[in-house]
Amino acid sequence: MRLKFTALAFACGLFTATAQDVSSTITQNEVTRIISTLSDDNMQGRASFTPGIEKAAKFIQAEFQRIGLKPLPGEDDYLQTFSVYRITPDEKEAKLNGKKISPENMFAITEKEEVEWKHKGKQKIVTIGENDDFRAVLRELNSSAEDVLVLVHPKHEETFSRYQHYMGRGSVKQQLSSEGGSKVFILTDQLQAKKYKLEVENNIEQLQLTNVGGMIEGKRKDEFVVFSGHYDHIGIQEALDGDSIANGADDDAAGTTAMMLLAEYYKKQPQPERTLLFVAFTAEEMGGFGSRYFSEQLNPDQIVAMFNIEMVGKPSKFGPNSAYLTGFERSNLGPLMQKRLEGTTYSIHPDPYPEQNLFYRSDNATLARLGVPAHTISSVQIDQDKTYHTVHDELSQLNMEHLTNMIRAIALASEGVVNGEDTPTRVDKSQVR
Missing domain, CATH: 3.40.630.10 (Zn peptidases)
Structure with a gap:
């Protein structure tokens, strides 16, 4: 035109x-x-x-x-390549008050290759009760540097399942942090953790990504x-x-x-x-x-x-x-x-x-x-x-x-x-x- x-x-x-x-x-x-x-x-x-x-x-x-x-400033060619880390859940198992938890009722938010917790550890226990706001609690936990075991009431099963599915796809991080805490979520009608034992394993890969750039x-x-x-x-x-x-x-x-x-x-x-x-x-x-x-x-x-x-x-x-x-x-x-x-x-x-x-x-x-x-x-x-x-x-x-x-x-x-x-x-x- x-x-x-x-x-x-x-x-x-x-x-x-x-x-x-x-x-x-x-x-x-x-x-x-x-x-x-x-x-x-x-x-x-x-x-x-x-x-x-x-x-x-x-x-x-x-x-x-x-x-x-x-090429872009500081580059030798048009490919600006860098590394990231892909974290993919591998295995998870848990017992809560002597009862085995199905893997489908667990998910973790962590950058660690392995998380292994036992009762009397340093983990904080948080419950998301029947009338609590699941997403509000999750937002608050994401800003915490503590290790937290989160017990989620079955009423939140639908929301829990969506997050469990999302986390099951894995995540990508530019850098791995050793300082952030791990959060493990369990869907259960037991809202007290008198005794627990859990293990979460992740597969961590270092992979490459590439921008393509040029300059006049x-x-x-x-x-x-x-x-x-x-x-x-x-x-x-x-x-x-x-x-x-x-x-x-x-x-x-x-x-x-x-x-x-x-x-x-x-x-x-x-x-x-x-x-x-x-x-x-x-x-x-x-x-x-x-x-x-x-x-x-x-x-x-x-x-x-x-x-x-x-x-x-x-x-x-x-x-x-x-x-x-x-x-x-x-x-x-x-x-x-x-x-x-x-x-x-x-x-x-x-x-x-x-x-x-x-x-x-x-x-x-x-x-x-x-x-x-x-x-x-x-x-x-x-x-x-x-x-x-x-x-x-x-x-x-x-x-x-x-x-x-x-x-x-x-x-x-x-x-x-x-x-x-x-x-x-x-x-x-x-x-x-």
């Missing part, structure tokens, strides 16, 4: 990029080629620790090589502007109508595609004033481990802004060629983007779904907590979207014209920050949880 500039906007020099520059580089054919590859069945849903995500990383790496990006060095080498999207998704799921692959086309092959096309666009422009970092984050779906590691490699005070892109493959509630910015009120990056888009068919709006906490649900949150004007650009109507985290999040569900135009809009909206004319205000770290 052709951009429409007002004569006043053009005359005032609000845009150094032109409609022709944007449209000639960011084409619907290229958008389709990249997102089709990332969301193809042979990527197996790009779940962390799978061959599918490794294949996706190699594809993104090859594209960065073709574009001609440099600017004239101001130590002023960084980040463009990002997460390339992981949730992998293989329970089959629906014979389909078990959650392709993650909108979440977030769309955002990753946008980031890659923006890298190619800016590489074809004159050297930018600020250094541009383009990153495909890993493990967003598991808790943002990729963005967390990335943030630790840089001084956040040198990061001028972060344009994180997530789920931009479907039109927003504001109409064609529109998107919204999460945490719009936390800096003035949104108004700066809006100003750059004046006179075009594109628009950026405040997040219309504050109750969804979207500001905290993507990779921007890590850097925002460090004071960076880090926001996520999205267009998904999250309150109505039926394909989110399902096997139906496929390419056929996306509007390719809209996606292409969203990438063009971000190119124009980010121009002032890239060329050094716009510097957004910082996020107040004390107001970010």
Whole structure:
């Protein structure tokens, strides 16, 4: 779609990029080629620790090589690899007041390889009675450094089972802590522990995760502007109508595609004033481990802004060629983007779904907590979207014209920050949880 500039906007020099520059580089054919590859069945849903995500990383790496990006600061190549620990429950057994407890009525929250407790140990005993709030007690226990044996009344069986199932899938930690206490939960009608003996064993693996990142060095080498999207998704799921692959086309092959096309666009422009970092984050779906590691490699005070892109493959509630910015009120990056888009068919709006906490649900949150004007650009109507985290999040569900135009809009909206004319205000770290 052709951009429409007002004569006043053009005359005032609000845009150094032109409609022709944007449209000639960011084409619907290229958008389709990249997102089709990332969301193809042979990527197996790009779940962390799978061959599918490794294949996706190699594809993104090859594209960065073709574009001609440099590695990120401090890196030798495009792969920013780091280690995490996966904790998987192995065995558990217990006796309470001489009665054997079924493993289905136990779960543990611990980072230890083995927990072995006997009566008269140092463990605190907590009961969740019939009329107690299970979730409130759990939140309080999570902030405790003590070892705690938790006896849960059978009335809470449904909630207990959900947590037991969740914990049974295991967890991932960036670091293992020897200081935190272990919490062992037992569903029982015995709400006193006169005598107990229990043992919990975990399988702990050290595994690798990989961000894929590249750079265009600017004239101001130590002023960084980040463009990002997460390339992981949730992998293989329970089959629906014979389909078990959650392709993650909108979440977030769309955002990753946008980031890659923006890298190619800016590489074809004159050297930018600020250094541009383009990153495909890993493990967003598991808790943002990729963005967390990335943030630790840089001084956040040198990061001028972060344009994180997530789920931009479907039109927003504001109409064609529109998107919204999460945490719009936390800096003035949104108004700066809006100003750059004046006179075009594109628009950026405040997040219309504050109750969804979207500001905290993507990779921007890590850097925002460090004071960076880090926001996520999205267009998904999250309150109505039926394909989110399902096997139906496929390419056929996306509007390719809209996606292409969203990438063009971000190119124009980010121009002032890239060329050094716009510097957004910082996020107040004390107001970010």
